[in-house]
Amino acid sequence: MVDILGTLSQEMDGLSRSEQRIAGIIFDDRPFAVNASIIELAARAEVSPPTVTRFCRRLGCQSFSEFKVRLAQSAFIGQRYEEPQSxxxxxxxxxxxxxxxAQSVLHSLHDHLDMDAIDAAATAIAKADMVYAFGSGGNSSLFAGELQNRLFRLGLRTSSSNDHSMQLMTASTVSANDVVIGLSISGRNRELVRALDVASGYGAKVITISKPNSLVAETAATNIGIDLAEGVDVLRPSSARFAFLAAIDIVAHLVAIKRKDLAIEPLRRIKSQLVTHRDGDDSQPLGD
Amino acid sequence: MVDILGTLSQEMDGLSRSEQRIAGIIFDDRPFAVNASIIELAARAEVSPPTVTRFCRRLGCQSFSEFKVRLAQSAFIGQRYEEPQSxxxxxxxxxxxxxxxAQSVLHSLHDHLDMDAIDAAATAIAKADMVYAFGSGGNSSLFAGELQNRLFRLGLRTSSSNDHSMQLMTASTVSANDVVIGLSISGRNRELVRALDVASGYGAKVITISKPNSLVAETAATNIGIDLAEGVDVLRPSSARFAFLAAIDIVAHLVAIKRKDLAIEPLRRIKSQLVTHRDGDDSQPLGD
DNA sequence: CGAATTTATGTAAATTATTTTCTTGTTGAT
DNA sequence: ATCAACAAGAAAATAATTTACATAAATTCG
Structure with a gap:
């Protein structure tokens, strides 16, 4: 089930004037919108009740009350309506x-993720002899590290690198049952492309998480496409990172499920080491 | 706003037989209860609609629809953190x-974030001579790296470390206008605590992003508290990471605003280097 | 530019949901 | 056994929501 307010904030342009007025009230005063009857909401938006019903239908709800329930459940923060954003x-x-x-990015990821690619990637990783994660630059090298951080816990032999030369050299050493994962937001990292091509030439399965149809994506047997417009404000941190991390989370979780029996033991050992050598609190997440 | 499901489980004894049957259905099948009309709910509990109305009143709601909204809110919060695991x-x-x-984590961050702490942290960082970011373990070392990744772009001298010995040695070299940022999900990283205490002793301003009232948090002049229950399913990646990254984003963005004039030039230079040495697409985020 | 068509919105009627009122039945104390 | 007090349903009243239809606004196309 998808977050209704996330959907609403994406559909905003497709709405008519009256409907936008309704949306405005919903973003502006959620407590009111959640508790109001259709008549009250219509009155405040200065539209007729049927317009509200139509508005709900347009957002995929079958009735006003279904909409209200979904609204009550929404975890979407949303901004005050009038606010000029940046x-x-x-x-x-x-x-x-x-x-x-960040929430919007996650929401739109939900709409665009290629489930088959995700599943293919997880399947390949789960049975790999060795997994290499390659990414460079402020963001993608973080993703590569994160992938390693997630996968080694599942008992997978994993290595990550953000160094082009190392990536190239490493790629020359891979064998057929290895998986090489290339990460790039822009999809234009030519050094990465070279390394992935080499790995592919030596028979490794290449998976990428990158912009669809980009240079990097083209090198892969399976690309998990992530394409999100970045804001223009250079001062603002790029929220694509949330999408990449979520995608990594999803893949890692699926790998964990596919390797369930193999993964439990390494996880138990890691936990036991942490608990023994730190301070015996068992309830913490695995690793600080 | 009180949690209606909590109220319900407390009031259980005070309910009549029919009302308990209604309660049973609500506990049993919340998705149904949340979406059902009063007639459907009554039918399933084999009671009459007025009994349902009375039931809602007894729980402090003025009407059935108010009850449903409250149920939707509280049921969903439970549902979000509860494992639909296997x-x-x-x-x-x-x-x-x-x-x-991930979306819920961001939402709850929004509710709990201490704005004053955020602002104090950003102010201190913006005028620091040098910024050190310390974190260890699979997650927090990633955060430390991320903090460096965000701050160096703003023309701040920044260094990050995930190595306890280095942290300790580095902490011994700080001076009064430096800021040291400690990152820890659990708040129990004793080596980090030691390094932060040392830095603090030499006059640096210590900021932490960690669990409120934890050992790590106690060392800081300003702690940005993040406390999110982790699921119990060890196979599932910890979503606290999203909260930490968002907090880092927020702090970094505020620093960027506070340093606006100082930050534009380094950003311009970074972009120009990337564009010159990669392939002239200006529309990409800063760094892959 | 203006007719034709589509789309948006409101009004009023119909339907459905919810609550109120009234009645009956049940339980348990005296 | 009788009376209170409570529980719960039936039917009626009310209120909320949706449907069907009509009209106005916007858009397209000649």
Whole structure:
């Protein structure tokens, strides 16, 4: 089930004037919208009740009350309606802007993710002899590290690198049952492309998480496509990272499921080491 | 707003037989209860609609629809953190579970984030002579790297370390206008605590992003508290990471605003280097 | 530019959901 | 056994929501 307010914020342009007025009230005063009857909501938006019904239908709900329930469940933060987005300067606004954008990114990921690619990637990784994760630059090298961080726990032999020369050399040593994962937001990292091509030439299965149809994506047997417009404000951190991390989470979780029996023991050992050598609290996440 | 399901389980004894039957259905099948009309719910509990109305009133709601909204809110919060675990084995479900949880984490961050701490942290960082970011373990070392990745772009001298010995040695070299940022999900990283204490002793301003009231948090002049219950399923990646990254994004963005004039030039230079040495596409995020 | 068509929206009627009122039945104390 | 007090349903009243239809606005196309 998808978050209704996430959907709403994406569909905004497709709405008519009256419908946008309704949406405005919903973003502006969620407590009111959640508790109001269709008549009250219609009155406040200065539209007729049937318009509200139509509005709900357009968002994929079968009735107004279904819409209300979904609205009540929504975890979407959303910004005050009037706010012109990017000149937010006070703390409250920055917090709202960044969290809302992160949520929107996750929401749109939900719509665009290629489930088959995800599944193919997880299947290949789960039975790999060795997994290599390659990425460079401020963001993608973080992703490569993260992939290693997730996969080694599942008892997979994993190595990550953000160094082009190492990637190239490593790629020359792979064998047929290995998986090489290439990460790139832009999809234009030519050094990475070279390394992936080499790995592919030596028979490794190449998986990428990158922009669809990009240079990097073209090198892969399976590409998990992530394509999100970045804002223009250079001061604003790129929220694509949330999408990449979520994609990595999803793949890693699926690998964990596919390797369930193999993964339990390494996880148990890691936990036991941490608990023994730290301070015996068993309830913490695995690794700080 | 009180949690209606909590209220319900407390009031259980005070309910009549019919009302308990209604309660039973609500506990048993919340998706049904949340979507059903009063007639459907009454039919399933084999009671009459007025009995359902009375039931809602007894729980402090003014009407059935108010009850339903409250139920939707509280049921969903439970549902979000509760494990739909073992049955989430197909790709679609895993994707939804992970994205929903990530979104919920961001939502709850929005509710709990201490704006004053955020602002104080950003102010201190923005005018620091040098910024050190310390974190260890699979997750927190990633955060430390991320913090460096964000801050160096703003023309701040920044260094990060995930090595306890280095942290300790580095902490011995700090001076009064430096800022040291400690990162820890659990708040129990004793080696980090030691390094932060040392840095603090030499006059640096210590900021932490960690669990409120934890050992790590106690060392700081300013702690940005993040406390999110982790699921119990060891196979599932910890979604606290999204909260930490979002917090880092927020702080970094505020620093960027506070340093606006100082930050533009380094950003321009980074971009120009990337564009010159890669392939002239100006529309990409800063760094792959 | 203006007719034709589509789309958006409101009004009023029909339907459905919910609550109120009233009645009956049940339980348990005296 | 009788009376209170409570529980719960039936039917009626009310309120909310949707449907069907009509009209106005916007858009397309000649």
């Amino acid at each position: 000149n937010a300067t006070n703390v409250q606004e920055v917090v709202e802007t960044i969290l809302t954008r | 049955n989430a084995t197909n790709v679609q479900e895993v994707v939804e579970t992970i994205l929903t949880r």
